[in-house]
Amino acid sequence: MALRTAQIKNIVFDMGNVLMHFDGPHFAAQFTDCEADAHALHRALFGSTTWALLDSGTVGYDTALRVAKAHLEKRLWPNLDACFAGWAAYSSPIDQTNALAAELKREGYGIYLLSNAGTRIHEQLDHMPAWGLMDGAVVSGCERMMKPDPAIYQLLCERYDLEPGECLFVDDNADNCEGARVAGMRAVQYTGDVAAILAALED
Known part of the structure; x- marks a missing residue:
């Protein structure tokens, strides 16, 4: 497990195909x-x-x-x-990323959710293990804005008093990762390899 750095204090997870399967x-x-x-x-x-x-x-x-x-x-x-x-x-949980979220939470990181999803997202969150660990969440259908618009990443930071440069964003979609970078966050595209998230924390 990566040691917590001064630069990254918060991990912002996408939900679909990062924490929960969407197929x-x-x-x-x-x-x-x-x-x-x-x-x-x-x-x-x-x-x-x-x-x-x-x-x-x-x-x-x-x-x-x-x-x-x-x-x-x-x-x-x-x-x-x-x-x-x-x-x-x-829509079943992705075990390795839910376990990672729990471990990062224990290490002291803030854990957040930023998802393009409808207002019935609770139907998935109700059986997502990491949901109870979250320090906050922003859902596109509730805000009427979507990733990769930088505005939705900025909204997350403003709502929870986060510094974008202290956030690592994790999403399976490359365009969404680029939107996070435009908003000032660091980002890593999740392709099934948890090690890539840990490597991004170590950089």
């Missing part, structure tokens, strides 16, 4: 009986531009569901309803 095709397959139907369900819901609008807070859940139904055969509407209501239960 639309896998979610859709839990609510359908064949590969073709799962593909259609994924395309209509998780693979649509409306999903990103939901994360941005510019459309509501009723609108997102209505738009998805417009792009799906009516026979699959019950599957869509079930998936829309229950997919988050199949």
